Amino acid sequence: MLEIIQSLTAIIALIISVCTLKQNSKQIEESTRPYITVYLKTINLGTPYKILIIKNFGKSAGKINIFKCDYNLSKISCIDDLTPFNSIQESTLVPNQSYKSLINPPEENLILNFQISYTSPSNKKYSENISVKVDANKDNTYNRHHGKDKDINVLICSMQQLIEEIL
Numbered sequence: 313m314l315e316i317i318q319s320l321t322a323i324i325a326l327i328i329s330v331c332t333l334k335q336n337s338k339q340i341e342e343s344t345r346p347y348i349t350v351y352l353k354t355i356n357l358g359t360p361y362k363i364l365i366i367k368n369f370g371k372s373a374g375k376i377n378i379f380k381c382d383y384n385l386s387k388i389s390c391i392d393d394l395t396p397f398n399s400i401q402e403s404t405l406v407p408n409q410s411y412k413s414l415i416n417p418p419e420e421n422l423i424l425n426f427q428i429s430y431t432s433p434s435n436k437k438y439s440e441n442i443s444v445k446v447d448a449n450k451d452n453t454y455n456r457h458h459g460k461d462k463d464i465n466v467l468i469c470s471m472q473q474l475i476e477e478i479l
Contacts, residue, residue: 341432341434341436343371344370344371344372345370345371345372345432345436345438346368346370346371346372346373346374346405346407346430346432346438347368347369347370347374347438348366348367348368348369348370348374348376348405348428348430348438348440349366349367349369349428349440349442350364350365350366350424350426350428350442350444351364351365351367351442351444352364352365352444352445352446352448353365354449355473356469356472356473357466357469357470357473361414362414362415362416362417362446363412363413363414363415364385364388364396364397364412364413364415364424364444365410365411365412365413366379366397366400366405366410366411366428367405367408367409367410367411368405368406368407368408368409368410369407369408370407371407372407372432372433373404373405373406373407373432373433374404374405374430374431374432374438375402375403375404375430375431376400376401376402376403376404376405376428376429376430377401377402377429377430377431377437378401378427378428378429378439379397379400379401379426379427379428380426380427380428381424381425381426381427382424382425382426383422383424383425385397385398385415385424387418388415388416388417388418388422388446389413389415389416390414390415390416396413396415397411397413415446417446417447420447420450421445421447422445422446422447423443423444423445423446424443424444424446425441425442425443425444426440426441426442426443426444427439427440427441428440428442
């Protein structure tokens with residue numbers, strides 16, 4: 313009888329240990345995974361500019377396998393015949409690395425829907441579906457210097473933008 317109790321206790325302890333190891337492994341993977349996303353940033357140097365950014369906010373590198381947008385990005389490119397992020401597939405982004413593209417959206421209420429699939433160094437696959445509304449901050453106000461000298465304006469507005477980034 314004592315042997316059965318000891319065996320049962322050992323089996324239960326083993327099951328608990330295996331479950332704990334699996335849970336710890338999941339937590340480690342989640343805390344060290346890549347997290348690649350797309351977002352829009354507006355900077356104001358006297359004139360507002362919109363920048364579309366792909367960035368890895370994670371703790372490990374991520375290789376982009378699929379990058380799709382439901383909108384033709386060449387229509388919002390600031391340079392004719394160039395499509396932002398057209399060659400991004402098969403690229404690896406290390407933690408905090410980003411790619412940026414200045415865009416010129418022609419219409420209000422434009423929502424860009426992205427599908428991104430990427431893999432971690434351990435070959436775990438992740439997928440993100442991201443919606444970016446290009447005029448989400450159109451009602452926000454900015455206080456900018458408006459003097460007569462254009463060069464001074466750009467310099468002062470650039471300094472104001474830097475200060476806002478720090479805050």
